[in-house]
Amino acid sequence: MEKISSKEIAKIFLKLGFTAFGGPAAHTAMMREEFVVKRNWLSEQQFLDLMGATNLIPGPNSTELAIHIGKEKGGWKGMLIAGSCFILPAVFITGILAYLYKLYGQLPQVGPFVYGIKPAIIAIILAAVYPLGKKSLKSKELAFLGMSVLILSFFVLNEILLMFGAGLLFMLYVTIRERKTLNSIFPLAMVSVPLATTATVTNMNLFWIFLKIGAVLYGSGYVLFAFLDTELVATGILSRQQLIDAIAVGQFTPGPVTSSVTFIGYQINGFWGAVISTFAVFLPSFVFVALLNPLLKFMRNSKLFSTFLDAVNIASVALIFSVCIIMGQEVITDWRTVVIAIVSLILTFGFRKVNSILIILMGSVLGYCLTLM
Numbered sequence: 001m002e003k004i005s006s007k008e009i010a011k012i013f014l015k016l017g018f019t020a021f022g023g024p025a026a027h028t029a030m031m032r033e034e035f036v037v038k039r040n041w042l043s044e045q046q047f048l049d050l051m052g053a054t055n056l057i058p059g060p061n062s063t064e065l066a067i068h069i070g071k072e073k074g075g076w077k078g079m080l081i082a083g084s085c086f087i088l089p090a091v092f093i094t095g096i097l098a099y100l101y102k103l104y105g106q107l108p109q110v111g112p113f114v115y116g117i118k119p120a121i122i123a124i125i126l127a128a129v130y131p132l133g134k135k136s137l138k139s140k141e142l143a144f145l146g147m148s149v150l151i152l153s154f155f156v157l158n159e160i161l162l163m164f165g166a167g168l169l170f171m172l173y174v175t176i177r178e179r180k181t182l183n184s185i186f187p188l189a190m191v192s193v194p195l196a197t198t199a200t201v202t203n204m205n206l207f208w209i210f211l212k213i214g215a216v217l218y219g220s221g222y223v224l225f226a227f228l229d230t231e232l233v234a235t236g237i238l239s240r241q242q243l244i245d246a247i248a249v250g251q252f253t254p255g256p257v258t259s260s261v262t263f264i265g266y267q268i269n270g271f272w273g274a275v276i277s278t279f280a281v282f283l284p285s286f287v288f289v290a291l292l293n294p295l296l297k298f299m300r301n302s303k304l305f306s307t308f309l310d311a312v313n314i315a316s317v318a319l320i321f322s323v324c325i326i327m328g329q330e331v332i333t334d335w336r337t338v339v340i341a342i343v344s345l346i347l348t349f350g351f352r353k354v355n356s357i358l359i360i361l362m363g364s365v366l367g368y369c370l371t372l373m
Helices: 006-019 024-038 044-056 061-104 111-136 140-152 159-177 203-216 221-233 240-252 257-301 303-331 335-350 356-371
Strands: none
Touching (some): 024 111, 024 303, 024 356, 044 111, 044 159, 061 240, 061 257, 111 140, 111 356, 159 303, 203 221, 221 240
């Protein structure tokens, strides 16, 4: 596979770090546009495999996808550069907001601009998931599996259960169908052990709290906030209002929503609290990707594990589509958001070469203008 220079990897991921709004599904869509459509760094199948693998391990999905792509295109150095450059813009912006929040006690009013971004992001995600879905639908059985995962996602909130369940069931089905002997497969289980914390915490306490969260975190940013509520609010380290404001910061800043941890660390222990908390929560992602990435080629070359990966891929697509449906219900609530969503869909599906950043800017400006009416 052709390797890309460290400078080029840094430039692209810094750009994504500053412009990737909307959460993991939207970040995945933007990465597909950059690396599959525009630059041809990866094929659709390679991107699907990386996306599926990312969903199997704990941690922020879009950050781990960035780390995977960096490893594929630039080796170990590329892995570190891609992950760091994708994370740092969000951390930098969040750090500034954390300082201003501590100084003035409130966040800037950005509601009118964010109002139009969210419907536009749904269109971007749908435009990306459509070709990925077509690529992952390799058989009628996989189509049925994807539809089943989509339906179950509205009732079963555990995403990793759906991913592993789909992979293992499909692998079992193919093995039985081909009358091969099935060896025992035991997926690794990770146990979360609560840490004892007090209202006064040292930076070492913060490091262990956020390292544990980064090592066991599955699912969306909202799962992260549930962990934070248990570890910090319930123990008196953080107020609920501070957590709510941290959630808001994660929603209206670009990059991984996990950068909210920078905001929280700053509120607890200032600059070094922010640095240590951020380092700790993202560290497991680099470790997990470093361990998993070399296994992907083996999995794809093994007929048995290839069926597992195919099932995980279709399950990943189904879960992204599920996110779009849930986001649509939450975001498209009046005629203004309907207009923004329709215009965005026309642009993303009708003009494939339109950059997703322009779609986001259009949504933001259109949202601001429509709220003035």
